[in-house]
Amino acid sequence: MEIDNKTKYRIHRILFFLLTLVLSAKMTYATDVRTYHDAINALDVNSLPQVNLILADGLLSKGSYIQGKMILADYARRTRGVTVDTFDVKVKYRGSSSMSYEKKSFAIKTIASDGSSMDVNMLGIRSDDSWILDAMAKDRLRMRNRLCFDIWNDFSHTPYTTKYGNRNGTKGYYVEVYLNGVYHGLYCLSDKINRKLLDLKKAKEKEGAVTVKGLLYKGNSWGEGADLLGWDNAPMNTDVWNAWELQYPSDYPSEQAWKPLTELIDFLSESNDEEFAKSYKEWLYTDNWIDYFTFINVLYIRDCPFKNTFLSTQDITAGHCYMITPWDLDTSLGEDWEGSYYPDHTPVGFNDCVGGYTRLIHSNVDGFADNVKKRLSSMIEGSFSFLNISDKIKAYHDQLVNSGAWQREYDRWNGNPVPLKANMDDEISYVLNWYEGNLAAIREVWDIPTSGIVGIGCTTSPVSSDIFTLEGQKVNIPYSELPQGLYIVNGHKMLKR
Structure with a gap:
């Protein structure tokens, strides 16, 4: 039966x-x-x-x-x-x-x-x-x-x-x-x-024929294809092609789904300078590409682009402008891919030699590099500011410590696969000190002046007794007795934890 x-x-x-x-x-x-x-x-x-x-x-x-x-x-x-x-x-x-x-x-x-x-x-x-x-x-x-996704969501949108x-x-x-x-x-x-989050248009199937509309690709390995610098003639009837994975429409791996990506790569790598300058805004959501470049530089997200990066276009039948969405952001903020410390700071030329960035930044097409610098300058005082990052970290610290979750995680997984700190503040101090240094490195690389404050530090015991609030009011009580917050000590911003 x-x-x-x-x-x-x-x-x-x-x-x-x-x-x-x-x-x-x-x-x-x-x-x-x-x-x-x-x-x-x-x-x-x-x-x-x-x-x-x-x-x-x-x-x-x-x-x-x-x-x-x-x-x-x-x-x-x-x-x-x-x-x-x-x-x-x-x-x-x-x-x-x-x-x-x-x-x-x-x-x-x-x-x-x-x-x-x-x-x-x-x-x-x-x-x-x-x-x-x-x-x-x-x-x-x-x-x-x-944390990195929270920062990204603060300032960059579809x-x-x-x-x-x-x-x-x-x-x-x-x-x-x-x-x-x-x-x-x-x-x-x-x-x-x-597809649903990014509002990509659904593929249409009628009488056995499929019309691909919204497209979502994810970089899944390193290579010339992932860098949007070239592609080979690999078969197009598979979910993975030239270091990219077809996320949507995954049901229809085909030339129809992959050909738009070849056209993007060809435009970025083979169009002449005049054609590129004239047409690049038809292919790239420029503000989004600036946001992403500043994002990976300031937080030093090294396992990208475009590996661990999504590329999408809302409806290929109506236009071919591509948006970037980040992914897999844990190789960041002074940590390497396998969890070891990576204390180096963002170097000159980080990721300006992939995809459209090679031409947009090196040739400063339409002042693109100037706009990156302006965006960096404003964001360092905004979403990328030391105060904003430290506030977000502290909020998560409080959740994990007050709930007892950090202690349970430490007891269960310390050393497997990476060592954890029993006192979460010790790990946070490393990250904040690294981030202070990286902000200084970004300012130097892009020649961005400071806001009048020499620097930002994280300390529990400053030597000086000359302590001021951010409003310039002198504080007349010992530093150790101050509530948590940001103060100015010897011309430096200092985070009291």
Whole structure:
């Protein structure tokens, strides 16, 4: 007798339920391991959202999804207005080099009871069916990727209107993850860069013929193709072509989907100077490309471009102007790709020899390099300011410390794969001192004058007793007794922590 799909799905759910009962029966808890039951009982205003993944974790792989359940507890009730919510989900590992780490990231798809996809608005981020639980395993600070995206979202947006406030980057929140009720670690739950977020037009299929409209490419390796400097005649019927991955429309890998990228590369690398100067604004959203260049330079995001970068055009049938969206931002702020310290600062010529940047900056087409300098100058006093960065870091520090999540993460994952600091302030001091130096390096490379303050530092014990507020008012109490904040000591901005 042939079994229909719905019956097969019901049988699968019954078998899964029985499996979870077996797993629960066999599981024993050490007295020093926090369980999901503990977390729910202790939930309060300081708690991070708590995520319990119930699944046969021995079957997890990167290759295919397995079915399970996700229980999300959030004191702030940002998901469907309840404190605790449960979803049917499909789960798999995600990542490339990070797959070698014991603490792995997860790709989550929310599904309906019949197994079909189901959009959910997780933690008020947005409604979607595809989510990321980022392990941040190689980041000693456990916040570089999230922090850099927050900074990007502050100042750079899509050059056209979308239903998500013109957002051109991920949004996410810290959570603590449990596997089958046992504490697994600190994660960041975020949405993905996809067609829906960027409002790319859907491909149209009619009478067996497909018309590709919106396009989304992701650089997935190094090479001439990824640098937008050239391409070879590799087959175009695959998901990956010349170091790029077709993210949308992934169902239709074809010449129709890849040819627009060849045309962009040809224009950037082969057009004559007159044609380039005349037409480059038809191919590149100029403000967006300036934003991205300043972004990767100031934060020294070295694993790009255009590897770990998205390129998209909203509707190739209506025009071929391309937008950049960043990705994978943890190789930044003084850290190398595998989690070691990288104390060097942004050098002269960083990433000005790839894609259109080679011509736009070196030839200063339409004053492009001048506009980069203006943007850098204004942003160093704004979104890239030391005060803004330190404020964002402090806000996350307070979340992780006050919730107890940093201590639990330290106890569970210190040294695996990177060493963590028991006192989070020690790691933050390294990042802030590095960032102060990088701002100085950027000013020197681009000849950007200071604002009258010699520099910015982070200290707990300045020698001088001449301390002023930012408004110029002299402070007459000992530095050690001052509240946290920014002060001027000997002409330097100093961050009191």
